[in-house]
Amino acid sequence: MANAFVAAFEILSFGAIIVLIVLGLGIIASMMGIFNFAQGEFVLLGAYITYLAYAKGLPIWAGMVAAPFVVGALGFVLEALIIRRFYAAPIVAMLGTYALGLIIRESVRGLIGGFYLTVPEPIGGSIDIGAMHISAWRFTIIVITALVMGGCYLLLARTSFGLRVRATLENPSLARASGISTPLIYGATFAFGAALAGLAGALIVPVFSLFADLGLRFLIQGFVAVMVGGVGSFIGPVAGAGVIGTLSAALPWVMAPVVADVLVFVLAIVFIKFRPQGLIAGKGV
C-alpha cells in the first residue's frame, strides 16, 4: 500500500513537471502555430537564473520569482526582433527557433561550463503521512502546476485578453479590423509562453540540477506531448502532457527503463500517425 502510494506520487509529480513544461510550448504552438524549438532553452534560462540568484547569495525563491519575468521579457524582445518574421513559414520557424535555442544553450554552456550544478530546494524535507514520506518540494511543484494551469485556463477563457488572443488565433484579419493589435497579441502570447517555460525551469532545477542540455531533454518529450494532445486548443497539449508524463514515469516501474523510455516515444508517434488531430481535436480553449 505504502509503496503503491509512493509510486503514484512519483508518477504524479513527474506528470506535473511535464505539464508545466508543455504549457508554454502548447500555448505558443496552439495560439500562434509555431513549434518553438527554443522552448527547451527558455526552460534552461529559467533554471540558470534561479541558480544565479542562489550563487549570488539571494534567497532561492527570489530567483524563482524573477525567472518567469526575465525569460518572458526576453521572449517578448525575441518575438519582436526575430520570431515575427517566421509566421509565414512554420518550417523556417522551426529552424530559426532552433538557431535561437542553439545560441542560448551554448551561451549558458559557456557560462556554467560542462558541470552539473545543484540548487537546493527552497522547501526542503519531506511530508510524512503515517509511514510514508513524500518530498515536500515535489509536492509544491504539483500544487504550483495545478495553480498555473488553472490560472492559464481562466486567463484564456474568462478574460478580455484571452478573448483577444483567441480572436487573433481564429481570424487575424477580422481581429485587426475589430481594432485588436494582432502584433501586440502575438508578442504577448509568445512572451507568456516563454515566461511559463522560465517558471518551469526555475521550479525543476532543484530536482534535475542545472546542466546545459537540460532543455533538450524535455523539448522532444514536450513536442510529442503537444502532438499527442492536439495542436490548436489549450486543453489538448495539457492532456497530452499528462498522458506522456504519466506514461514515462509509470512504465519504468514495470519494465527496463531503457525500453520504457523508447516505448513511450514509439507509442506516441504511432498514436499521432493514426489520430493526427490528437486526443482533443478542435480549436479554442
Next chain:
Amino acid sequence: MPKSMSVVREAIAGDEADDAMAERAVAEQVAAGRKVLPIVEGVVLVAALVAPLVLQDYLTVFATRVIILALFALSFDLVWGYAGIMSFGQALFFGSAGYGVALLARDLDITNIFLVLPAGTLIGLTFALLLGGFLLLGRHPSSVIFVSLGTLTGSYAADRLARGWYYLGGQNGIPSISSMTLGSYEFSEGPPFYYLVLGLLVVVYLLCRFLVRSQFGLALAGLRENEQRIAFFGYKTQHLKAIIFAIGGAVAGLAGSLYAFHEGFVWPNMVGVVVSTQVVLYVLFGGSGTLIGAVIGAVIVEGVSFWLSDNYREVWPIILGVLLLLVILFRPLGLISFVLGERERVGSFGGKSRKTGKEKRDAAP
C-alpha cells in the same frame, strides 16, 4: 504600424512572397551570367583533389572526415532541399549503418570493403524505408511538423536505445573497429582513404545530380514548392517522398559506414539528435536545394570550427548559432545563393528552353 501589418499580410499570402523571391533570384542569376554551377563544382572538385598534396598528414585525416560528413550532408539535402521533407533524424540512418558495420567487423570479422559498404548502405536504406514508409505513407498525408517530429523522435529514441543496450556497448559505443580491407590491403587513415572517400563522394554526387535533374527530380522540386499542385497533376506525392527518403537514407548509411571505419569507433551520439541537427546546419548554411551547397556547407562549418576550436572553443557554437540565424533570416537559400540563382538551382529541363524554372515545372508533366 505599416511594417508589422505587412508581416501579417505576408503570413496570409506567403506564396506570393515566395514567387517574388524566386523572381529576384532569377534576376540575380541573369546578372551574374549563366552556368555558374559547373564552375563552382569544378573548383570544389579541384580543391578536393589537390588537398592531400598540400595538407599535412593530420589535416588529411581531418579532411577525410569532412568529406564523409559532406556525403552525409548530401543525403539530408536530397530529402530536405529537394523534396521538402524536414528530416530531423538523418543521423538515425548514419549511425545505425555505423553500428551495423561495426558489429560486422567485431562479431563476424567482415571488413572487406565490397561487403561492408553495401551492407551499411543497405542498413541505411532499410531503416529509411521503414521509418519513411511509416511516417510518410498512409491514408492521410502527414503534416510537415509530424514528419520532422517523427524523425527527431526516432533519432532520439535510437540514441537512448544505443546508450542502454549492452550488446551495442552502451554509453561507450564500440571501440577499436578494425580497418576496412581490400584483399590484403588495409585502409587506414591517410591519403588512400581520402581518395577512396572522395571517389565515392563524386560517384554519389553524380548519381544524385542525375537523379535531381531527371523528371523525377523536377517533380520533387515541384513537391517542395507546392505539394498540392503536384498532387493535382496526378503524381503520387507520398510515394515520391518515400522514395527520396529511402535514397537519402541509403546515402546516409554509406556515409555512416565510412565514418565508422575512418574513426575506428562508433558511439551513441552518432545516431542521436546532436549529429542529426549538425547535418541540418551544414545544408542550411551551404544552401539547400543545391547538391554542391550541401558539400560546401559541410566543408565550411567543419573547417571553420576546426580552425577556431583551438582558441575560441567556447564561443564558436554561439557564433555558429548567430550565423545560422542570419542565414535563415536573410539568405534562406544559403551561402551558395550569393553566386547561384534560382534558375540554376532548379535546373533546366527539356533542352535549350528559355523559360524560367517555375514555368518549366508547371510544364514538366
